[in-house]
Amino acid sequence: MTSHEIRRHFLDFFQSKQHLIVASAPLVAKNDPTLMFNNSGMAQFKDFFLGNGNPPSRRVADTQKCLRVSGKHNDLEDVGFDTYHHTMFEMLGNWSFGDYFKKEAITWAWELLTEVYKLPKDRLYVSVFEGDQKDNVPFDQEAFDLWEPIVGKDRIIYGNKKDNFWEMGDTGPCGPCSEIHVDLRSPEEVAQTPGKDLVNADHPQVVEIWNLVFMQFNRKADGSLEPLPARHVDTGMGFERLCMAIQGKKSNYDTDVFTGTIGVIEEVSGMTYGGTMDKADVTMRVIADHIRAVSFAIGDGLVPSNAKAGYVIRRILRRAIRYGYSYLNLTEPFMTKLVPTLAAQFADVFPELNAQRDFVATVIREEEISFLRTLGTGLGRLDQIIADLSGRQESVIPGETVFELNDTFGFPADLTALIAREKGLSIDDAGFQKALQEQKARSRKDASSSAGDWIDVNEVDGTRFVGYDQTEADTFIVKYRKVQNKQGTQYQIVLAETPFYAESGGQIGDTGVLVLTTGEQVRMIRIVDTKKENDLSILIAADKDLDDLLESATSAHAVVDADRRMLTSSNHSATHLLHAALRDVLGTHVAQKGSYVGPDALRFDFSHFSKVTDEQLAQVERIVNEKIRQDIPLDEKRNVPIVQAKELGATALFGEKYGDFVRVITFDPAYSVELCGGTHVPATGHIGLFKFTGEGSVSTGIRRIEAKTSVGAEALVNEQMAVISELKELLKAPKDIVKAVQSLIDERIALQKQVDAMQNEKVQQLKNELLTKIQPVNGHMVLVERVDVPNAEALKQLAYDLKAKVDNLALVLGADINGKPQLAVMLPDSLIQDKHMNAGQVVKELAKNIKGGGGGQPFFATAGGSESSGLDAALAQGKALLG
Ligand code: ATP
Ligand code: MG
Secondary structure, eight states: OOHHHHHHHHHHHHHHTTOEEOOOOOSBOOSOTTOSBOOSGGGGGHHHHHTSSOOSSSEEEEEEEEEOEETTEEOGGGBTTBSSOOSEEEEEEEEESSSOOHHHHHHHHHHIIIIISOOOGGGEEEEEEOOBTTTTBOOOHHHHHHHHHHHOGGGEEEEOHHHHEEESSSSEEEEEEEEEEEEOOOHHHHHHSOGGGGTTTTOTTEEEEEEEEEEEEEEOTTSOEEEEEEEEEEEEEEHHHHHHHHTTOSSGGGSTTTHHHHHHHHHHHTOOOOOSSSHHHHHHHHHHHHHHHHHHHHHTTOOOOSSHHHHHHHHHHHHHHHHHHHHSOOOSOOGGGGHHHHHHHTTTTOHHHHHTHHHHHHHHHHHHHHHHHHHHHHHHHHHHHHHHHHHTTOOEEOHHHHHHHHHHHOOOHHHHHHHHHHTTOEEOHHHHHHHHHHHHHHHHHHHOOEEOOOEEOSOOSSOEEOTTTOSEEEEOEEEEEEEEETTEEEEEEEESEEOOOOSBTTBOOOOEEEEEEETTEEEEEEEEEEEEETTEEEEEEOOSOOHHHHHHOOEEEEEEOHHHHHHHHHHHHHHHHHHHHHHHHHOTTOOEEEEEEOSSOEEEEEEOSSOOOHHHHHHHHHHHHHHHHTTOBOEEEEEEEHHHHHHTTOBOOTTOOOOSEEEEEEETTTTEEEEOOSOOOSBGGGGOOEEEEEEEEEETTEEEEEEEEHHHHHHHHHHHHHHHHHHHHHHTOSSOHHHHHHHHHHHHHHHHHHHHHHHHHHHHHHHHHHHTTOEEETTEEEEEEEEOOSSHHHHHHHHHHHHHHSTTEEEEEEEEETTEEEEEEEOOHHHHHHSOOOHHHHHHHHHGGGTOEEEEOSSEEEEEOSOGGGHHHHHHHHHHHHO
16 A cells, blocks of 8 residues: 555545545644644644634544654654654544544544554554543543453553643643554564563554544643543544554655655665664665655745744754765755655645745755855864864863854764764763753743633633724623733733734734723723734733733723724735735745734745845835725635635745635735735725835845835835935035035045145155164164154055165154054064064064054064053163164
8 A cells, every 4th residue: 555545545534434634734833832833633723622713523634744843742863763753744633523532533543444454453552541640530441441342451551641641731631542553573573572562662663653632631720630521532643654554664764655755865875775773874764854844844934044943944954964964975965856756745745845846945955055064164163173172182072062063063962973083082971961951941941931720701602803894892801811921920811802913924913902891990901912822812911910800890892003003904915015016026936935014014025036136126116006006995805715715816825824714815806816814904095105125135045025104104205305305405405416425425535635645745755854864773774763644554654665775774663643652663684583583572562651562573563552652652662672
């Protein structure tokens, strides 16, 4: 069975059990402050488990792209060294949202594995939760009673809380789980050790393939558990592991999920993959794995960068490059060559990668070029460190240094250790670990915040956003909680109906006020921001001690700062006009890679490989302003099925999480059609004016444009006009200031020429005067004088000119140049050779008189200082020295 068939059968199987098949969410988690990447199938459904929204169906199944490289699930360091953990993998899953429970989940899992996939029953083991007294959670008798008649007592393992109890976080839904493990060893090995003994023992051929989670409790902030009113099922099966089991392989990398990519790696490196633990084989696994994570992440809208998720992607890519560089001798970009094979392989399942194949390959290539350069620099630095240590007869590279190499040059400790070993040195691994831990502790501290339980105030059946149609609403509080974070204490409030737009899709959150009524009392609190958590819209109030007020308020009047919202909407609509104009002028490869839309300005990041020229910018600006003047009315369609939206020609933004229904914003169907959840002006004329304020590069292949609209653009123009009028006045040139400035510059150049000529003449005079003052002393010629020169360069020139005229000249010249004392010392060869004198040392000595320092060569040196009053003393000392 090919991997394609295996995936297909999974989805078909659950479709036949009335499941709705949905698309994978992007790798990058959106609107979830606790998660950087989607790391399990359930992540995109969190809201449904939390009761914050309604699922499109109570039974759902899909294959979800997952990435486990940060936070709670981080498998990065195992990848390559074992054969069944990946950074990015597919998780096949089926869900019940308050619908079926353990019985169906267990029966269907067994049916699929043994009847559809025909996995041998005597090679499967299942686990049930054994219970935890300390935590007051009981043994999962129900699951045991369901499994026992299917697999028999002997194939059931009792799992502890760590392996068999799932929790969403410190608080929230949780419950016991049943895992299914498969034993893939040879019959001889099985005869020696029973598979049951190897379950959960990190054996590479006895692995967990499927986890069935039964959500039935809710954990509260005080640690206690309460039963959930609606019970859910959440299952996750590792697709690559399943392929290994079905295809009878001993490693995920031997399945057809990976063999294509490994083939290309073999071609590029000229080596053959042997599946061993040798470094070269580990490296091929690392590369085959990492290229998936990096390509899919970029395909989902991320770009390697120095912060947050972008940094994680950069680190994964660099890990692969480093391994290739160290163990396969790949010193030229090679990861980029793997992209086409991968894109073709997944074209039908995850078309987003194929659609952006060239962009992804280019971003990766540019990253490789720059990192290979860094590696070169790092190697140089390491050579130098090793030479220094060897010079001092030391043989251990300090942990701090190893850490620094790691941090700044991306040199992992094992690469440093390897190179060190080749030179007969070692590294202080304990010191390195300590430095690493310290850094981790620092970043943990930065991220720490704590949230209390949600306090339910009023029961509602779902909350509603009404902000597209109104900026005020009469409503009431659904729930609130108190949160402690870097900003101090905040209250987060959820309203039944909210006109407040929560930050998302680049548009920042609304601010405003909430007027709360309790009996006769009316109080107003300020809303400083609105954020999204999954799909829940949360108002943020910065006031202290609001508990009583929030709990007792009987009604709430919510008022958005409408002026601010209007400016933000102007910038948002302008962003759409800009996007369309850029595609017109630069080409349809322009895809949005990020944006900021606030009341003050807009920022738009997009894929494009060269600078946008001034002419192109001018053209784009002209188009956008023309569209504004045309006053095109907004056409807003809500709840459009995604298929239909695509037919309308909507520019799909890769990496956005689109439900099955989307909102389509159109300004002229022939010009701008976008999927967008933001707020917009009723017609483009409201934008008033659009002006660029900047264009630049964000990272490889990504440009950034900044602009202002409406009153912001007007203020910008006014400021510039004011500067121009001021200049006109200063230059007394009411008409052509450019000409006036040009003639000012020409005049300045002419004057400078005159000044230079005059100074030159003066220095010549001075030189002639000085020539008469030179005295023979002890076989050489001596001149010690205070002179008047315009600058340090002239002083040096004077010394050299005199040397050219007079043989065997020893001179000390001092000058006060605009209040700063300056010295020059020149010595003849005779003094340097016979008396071992050195102009550099002499000038340093003399400079003490003027509180200064300097240096140079043995025959000529200069010094500057801060006390001109010491010049005469310096010259006197010079005279004494030169005899
Ligand atoms: P393991 O203990 O093997 O790391 P897990 O307990 O972390 O697995 P779950 O979080 O239950 O796994 O995820 C569900 C399924 O996803 C697992 O049964 C497994 O098949 C698969 N899986 C988990 N992590 C990975 C990974 N890093 N690479 C590939 N598949 C994975
Ligand atoms: Mg794990």
